[in-house]
Every structure is written in C-alpha cells, then in structure tokens.
Amino acid sequence: MTTIKDVAKKAGVSVATVSRFLNNSGYVSTEAAQAVTVAVEELKYELNPIARSLNTKKSNLIGLILPDITNPFFPELARAVEDVALTYGYTVVLCNSDEDPEKEKNYIETLKKKYIAGFIVTSNQLDAPHYANANVPIVALDRTINEKIPTVSSNNKEGAIMGTNALLERGCKHILFLRGPEKLNPANDRYEGFMEAIQRSNVRYQVVTCPFHFADSQKIVERILQENPLIDGIFASSDVSAAGALKAAGTAGKHVPDELQIVGFDGVAMGAMLSPGLTTVAQDVYKMGAVATRVLIKRIENKKIEQNFYEVPVKLVIRGTTRSVVE
C-alpha cells in the first residue's frame, strides 16, 4: 500500500505539504503543488480514509435508519439516498430499526464510534433522547418533526385532498376512508386532507383506522362492504391497503370501478400490476430521498440550509380503479 510518506518522498516535500495540498487546506506553493500532483499521479495514491477519520473524527459514512427495507416504500428511498450519497463521495450504511427505539439507539451509538457523518432517519421516535443528544447531523424523513431536525416529507394533506376530490369528481356518493395508524404523522396529515375535502362536499363518508397491511386491510374492508353496501368509493391511505380493498371488492362481488372506485396513496410499483391498475396519489419517493440526502450533506459540510422543512409534491396517477370524470 502506498502511503502519504511515499508521495512526500517522491515529490521531495514533507508529508504535511502533501496533506495540505490534498485537503486543500493551508498554503502550498505552485512548485510543491506540481510535484505532489505528479507523484500522486504516478503512485496512483489515494488518502486512507481510516487514518484520516482517526484524526478528524469524521468519516464519509451516512447512516440510513428506516423501519424495514422490506416495506415497499423504502427501497426506492434507499436507492435515492445511495445515489446522491455516491455523487458526493459518501457511503451508506443500512439500518433496519423495526421502529424499535433500542435498535435505533444501538445503531446510533455503534455508528458514532465509527465517526459517522450523519443520519437520515424515518422513525416515530424522533423525540427520543438518542436523537436529540446524538450530536451529529440528522435529517428526518417522512414521518416526524422536531424543531431542530430538518424534515422532508410529501405534501400529504394536499395529496389527500386531491385523492378525495378524484373520487368526488367521479360521482362517488358514499366514501370510505381507510385511515392509517394514528401515531403516524403522514397518516394524520392525509386524514386532515380527506376531512377537509369531504366536508366541503355533501357526500356521506365513513372513516376506519386500518394498518398498512394487505391482509388486514382486506379483512376490514370485506366486513365494512358487507355492513354498508352503499359505499361506492374507497380512499386508502396507502397502496397496500388499497390493494387489500381491491381484493375485498373482488370477494364481495363488487365490480371495480363500475360499482366501487378505489384510490390509493403512495405510488408503489405494485399498483400498476393490479387489475384494474390502481389509481393513486403517488409520492415522489425518490425525490424525497434525494432531497433529504442533499440537505444532510449540506449540514455535514456546514453549509447553510435555507429551510428546515421540505415538502415534495405529490401527483395523482389515474389508472383503472376509477372511472372517467362526471361532467
């Protein structure tokens, strides 16, 4: 392995000069710079990041803490994070927390020992002390806000209004809203949006809390469809729930979209594969991840960030679970 010493010797300068040149810190004469450039070139030298970390107490690792990469929402997020991290020379460490505060805490501590540069986290425990006292740059994703921690999330409320209106414009007269878990920020924002839009109309509605889980959603919707045959529109807070609702419509013998229209939320790839294709309020998950990562890197590099809250716009994707608009 070639070290900074080798370069110094070859260039006829001290290691301090090589270091200063490579890090662009402190003065280096043009001649010295020249010599070092040549030596680096010839030896194909690159700084050893570990030795460097030991001194600077900084690495170029970014920790990505999320509940479970297996949840269809997260792979794309992870992809975005990794893509922009790579662009800026950072490496990402994957951490599945299962929403368990202990696991989150452990990750934070283990990685801090490795001088991690910062964290991107999706968690409901953002008010936990291990975040507040982490003493390392953090950006929160999607779920929560803590005044000190920059957050990026979708325009959930706006999206829910769009989704609700989509059903309204298509003639629904009795809408079922599948509300997500009550402690989830985005789920609550979506609920708010739904309420705002539905109350502006004179349409009847019903709200049911429903986990973001396929089989559970299916069961819940099957029951409700039986109890209330008048329901002709379902707005689900997630695509997985919407898929459950679609399946339930099948078992209940309700034709979609003729008798029952369905709109989901998320925009995961699976939606297009369903029959009929799922109309949904699509989040730009990739963008969320990309924005979060850029914000984090700015914080890491002590650049000013303009704001503490970033909203990524959401988009209505019309597919087969809705009919054409009623004029």
Add this chain to the structure above:
Amino acid sequence: MTTIKDVAKKAGVSVATVSRFLNNSGYVSTEAAQAVTVAVEELKYELNPIARSLNTKKSNLIGLILPDITNPFFPELARAVEDVALTYGYTVVLCNSDEDPEKEKNYIETLKKKYIAGFIVTSNQLDAPHYANANVPIVALDRTINEKIPTVSSNNKEGAIMGTNALLERGCKHILFLRGPEKLNPANDRYEGFMEAIQRSNVRYQVVTCPFHFADSQKIVERILQENPLIDGIFASSDVSAAGALKAAGTAGKHVPDELQIVGFDGVAMGAMLSPGLTTVAQDVYKMGAVATRVLIKRIENKKIEQNFYEVPVKLVIRGTTRSVVE
C-alpha cells in the same frame, strides 16, 4: 471520549494489558483481568473501531453489492443480510451496481480502503478481474459461480420442474414458458427444469424470452395470446413477468384460471395482492441472504466452510391463478 489510556490508568495497568484483555489475545493475570473489567465497567468503555482498523487493517463492515434494491427481489435479501450481520457485530454498506462493472469495481476499491471485511454480491460479472483479484472474502448470491467464490442460490431447476408439473397436473395442454434473460444463471436453470419436465410429458409448449419487466412481459404475452389462442397455461420465470401475463390475460379476455392458468417464480409479496392471487414457485430469499451472510462471516473469521455451493430449497405456493388438480 474515554480511551484505552483512561482504562489503563484506572485499572493500574498498561494499555497493552487492557488491549490484550479486551481482545482476548495473549496472557493476562486474573488480577489484571479483574481490575480491567471493573475499570471498563465504570467508564463504560468500548474500543474505538477506527483506531483498531488502522492497526489491524480490518473493519466489521460488510459490503452488499446488488443490481438495484428497487427490484422486488432484493429488499428481503438485504434485510436478511443486515439481520445476521447485526447478530455477529457487522454493519452493512448498501451498494447499487446497476450491473455496471465500473460501479462494482469502484465500490470494491473504495470499500477496500476502508478495510471492508467482505462482500456479498449479486452480479453477472463475477468473473471480472476486480472480483478475482479483490483479495477479500466474497460470497456470491443467486446469480453466478466462480470456483473460488462460495455461492448460495435457490434450487432453481428443481423449482422449475415443480412449477411445470403444477401446470401439467392441472390439465394444461399448451404451455407457454416465459424464459428470463439468457445470460442469467438462475434463468437458465429454470429453463432447464422446464424443458426436463415438459419433455417428459406429451404436452405442447412454446418458449419465449422475456425480460423481468412488468410492462414488457404484458406486451409480449398479449401478442402471443393473440397468435396462439390454444395456450392454456403460462409458466413465467419471475413473478413480475407473471403479473404481466395476468394483466395480458385480462386485456385478452381470457379468464384466469378457467381458461388460462399462470404460475410465477419468486414469491414476492405482490403476488398475494393480485386478483386472483398468483400461484408461484417461492424462493426463500430471506434464507438465501442469511446463509450467504453466515458463510461470509465464517470466511472472514477464517473458519472452515464445509462446502462451496449452497442450495436453498424452493416451495410451490398455490393461489388463485391455478385450478385444482385433475385426478
């Protein structure tokens, strides 16, 4: 930050002794051990992994190189890798390669500078020099074999035989096989399995190469269904292709499973959400990841591994795209 020096001072021994004790290397008297244990306890001391890496040229990072975490096959794999890595005290770095040899090479080089402990890789370029000369433990997943690199994969051929037989036993008389990309090892094994099973029967068949891509698969199947209305069974080499086939059946007006039966391969979660639910040959992806990680860690820790090739059994999951067995 408390260092090994603090511990040494508190315990009244030298840092060398503390280090030996903590690493379980070399002799340490019972009294010294006692004193160190107490000091470590009181100071809540933990070794600094970076300083350690600089000396030992080893870290506890594992690199997970895969084409794209966004592909439904990989999240579960990543989850398994992370789970068992965590158990053994390793941390996983996520690397999306897009099957690009340059990206793979870059990851390997960047991470080697961080003294990465080993790699788990899914790639078609496993014969590339950057793997052969990586000089770091590697375990290959799913895709390829290189005599020197331990590989874990599904029992693809066996699975394809099971899938084909499922269709045969259910009375299919003209089967379409959606073959995956020709350079993919697993796709070829599945092809072999299909051929073996189909040729044992007297049933007519047709083979078409088809990427693991939803919309493309749909298009291809739509065309073929039109050309050949006799097809009453489709065996797809992946669930995504099967989903495309199912969609195509819908547009072609073919009732599934009455007129057309479909079997997929993979066992991704989306399969259950389709209507009807997708019958498929399910891989135990989690197990593949877990086995691969355990094998890798054994190699990292210089323990003997019993074999160089691990096959994880596959399982037929019957859902709604197939009928009941014909007696």
Add this chain to the structure above:
DNA sequence: CTGAAAGCGCTTACAG
C-alpha cells in the same frame, strides 16, 4: 509557504 513533531486511539512484537 514549509517541515518537524505531536497526536488521533489503538495493536503488537519485544524484552524482561
């Protein structure tokens, strides 16, 4: 503008 030297927090021969 530059280099000698100390230091980051460990590990590991080596001498005792």
Add this chain to the structure above:
DNA sequence: CTGAAAGCGCTTACAG
C-alpha cells in the same frame, strides 16, 4: 504475565 515503545497512515498547530 507485563509494560515501553514503535507503528498503523493520516492531520494540524507551531515555529520558522
């Protein structure tokens, strides 16, 4: 069984 010392490969005051 133990400790002093060198070394891993860098960075960073400091003196010049």
